[in-house]
Amino acid sequence: AMYVLTAGVQKGEKRDAAVRVWDLSTGVVVSAYRGGIVARRGLAACSAGVLLAAQYNKPAVHAWQLRAEPLHLKIGLKETCTSLALTPDGTLCAVGTPSGRLCVWDVASGDLLSVVQSAHYRAVTTIKFNDDGGHLVSASEDGMVKVWKTRALADTRHREGTAGETVPTYTWAEHTLPVTDVHCGFGGLGARVFTVSKDCSCKVLDLGTGELVGSLAFPTDLHSVTADPAEQYVFAGGGNGTLYAVALFGLDLSPAAPTLLRNKDLLGFVGHTQAVTMVAVTVDGSILLSGSDDGDVRVWDAESRQCVKVFGHKEPVTSMQLVPKHWIDHTEERVPAPVSVFSRQPTATGTLDFTSGVPLRLRGAVLPRTAAATAVSARHNQGDAQLRDEHARLAAEVQLWKTAAGALYEYTQKATGL
Numbered sequence: 001a002m003y004v005l006t007a008g009v010q011k012g013e014k015r016d017a018a019v020r021v022w023d024l025s026t027g028v029v030v031s032a033y034r035g036g037i038v039a040r041r042g043l044a045a046c047s048a049g050v051l052l053a054a055q056y057n058k059p060a061v062h063a064w065q066l067r068a069e070p071l072h073l074k075i076g077l078k079e080t081c082t083s084l085a086l087t088p089d090g091t092l093c094a095v096g097t098p099s100g101r102l103c104v105w106d107v108a109s110g111d112l113l114s115v116v117q118s119a120h121y122r123a124v125t126t127i128k129f130n131d132d133g134g135h136l137v138s139a140s141e142d143g144m145v146k147v148w149k150t151r152a153l154a155d156t157r158h159r160e161g162t163a164g165e166t167v168p169t170y171t172w173a174e175h176t177l178p179v180t181d182v183h184c185g186f187g188g189l190g191a192r193v194f195t196v197s198k199d200c201s202c203k204v205l206d207l208g209t210g211e212l213v214g215s216l217a218f219p220t221d222l223h224s225v226t227a228d229p230a231e232q233y234v235f236a237g238g239g240n241g242t243l244y245a246v247a248l249f250g251l252d253l254s255p256a257a258p259t260l261l262r263n264k265d266l267l268g269f270v271g272h273t274q275a276v277t278m279v280a281v282t283v284d285g286s287i288l289l290s291g292s293d294d295g296d297v298r299v300w301d302a303e304s305r306q307c308v309k310v311f312g313h314k315e316p317v318t319s320m321q322l323v324p325k326h327w328i329d330h331t332e333e334r335v336p337a338p339v340s341v342f343s344r345q346p347t348a349t350g351t352l353d354f355t356s357g358v359p360l361r362l363r364g365a366v367l368p369r370t371a372a373a374t375a376v377s378a379r380h381n382q383g384d385a386q387l388r389d390e391h392a393r394l395a396a397e398v399q400l401w402k403t404a405a406g407a408l409y410e411y412t413q414k415a416t417g418l
Contacts, residue, residue, distance in 0.1 A: 096124025
């Protein structure tokens with residue numbers, strides 16, 4: 001039960017369909033969020049009910065609240081965005097700019113928490129939070145990939161360096177040409193990071209140690225990358241229109257030298273006529289999706305490598321994301337996360353503050369910021385209480401089984417006369 005969010009460079013008169021929502025099983029467009037042309041890798045949605053899209057060639061971000069009465073905000077910024085990312089819980093939004101800056105906002109209050117002026121020397125091509133939101137990975141046209149602690153970007157009290165300067169935890173200079181995409185695996189700090197570049201290579205790096213695990217050499221320049229949750233396969237979109245799959249468990253990865261992939265190591269998904277710019281995989285790894293500059297979004301059966309469906313996108317695909325249906329369908333009566341207009345100036349303290357800001361409309365009502373924060377906090381507290389009750393119940397059940405096991409042991413001892 002999945003939806004596919006896509007965005008592309010619009011052509012013709014209908015230039016306001018910013019984001020389309022496709023049903024993965026039927027290939028039908030179920031809804032659209034209109035606002036403007038979305039920048040490449042400028043789309044992000046999260047389970048908190050927030051959808052953000054950076055506008056192409058304009059200093060603006062469009063924000064929508066999912067699972068609620070439509071709330072569309074157009075947020076003006078100082079600089080255009082070349083990439084955008086949300087933490088998994090939707091608390092923080094990070095953007096990269098053409099000048100190489102990184103900016104981080106608190107989504108609920110709109111406070112600008114951090115601006116890293118010289119994060120990169122050239123334009124930021126992509127940014128990704130890892131699965132627990134603790135780290136942000138940024139890549140650039142300068143060939144560099146950097147890892148940042150989220151808490152250092154969000155709170156000056158945790159920053160390192162002189163004069164409150166935010167410094168990266170790791171700096172990887174493994175690529176020789178612009179980095180085009182980054183994928184963060186599962187596992188928090190123990191995850192692996194996959195990066196691809198126009199230098200025809202895919203680097204595998206360890207997020208916890210910062211060390212290079214290995215390098216894969218492909219026959220063409222690469223524009224997108226992802227991996228199945230078990231990381232048995234890595235999928236890379238080539239500039240020649242081929243989507244490649246490589247079985248990692250059968251390769252001898254070494255940081256000393258790149259692994260040259262032979263024809264038997266490369267499983268090709270052939271169908272696109274131009275560069276594969278977006279790639280995604282379902283949780284079970286059975287279905288692949290690819291978006292291309294040729295205007296097609298293709299659905300592939302991973303095992304047979306056959307194309308089972310083609311979405312008529314009709315324009316170059318700039319962003320794509322797989323999301324569960326309940327993120328968008330109004331089937332859950334939950335309070336959506338607050339969204340505010342982003343500030344253009346950093347906050348005085350540079351710390352998270354949920355007690356200030358302008359009122360916003362949620363489900364047709366106007367709630368002050370404090371009320372919204374209280375509603376979210378109450379929801380979290382209710383969840384914590386339920387977890388404590390469940391823990392107590394399970395502990396009592398375990399004690400009951402221990403008592404029964406002890407009684408059974410004593411009975412056996414008496415019955416056997418030992």
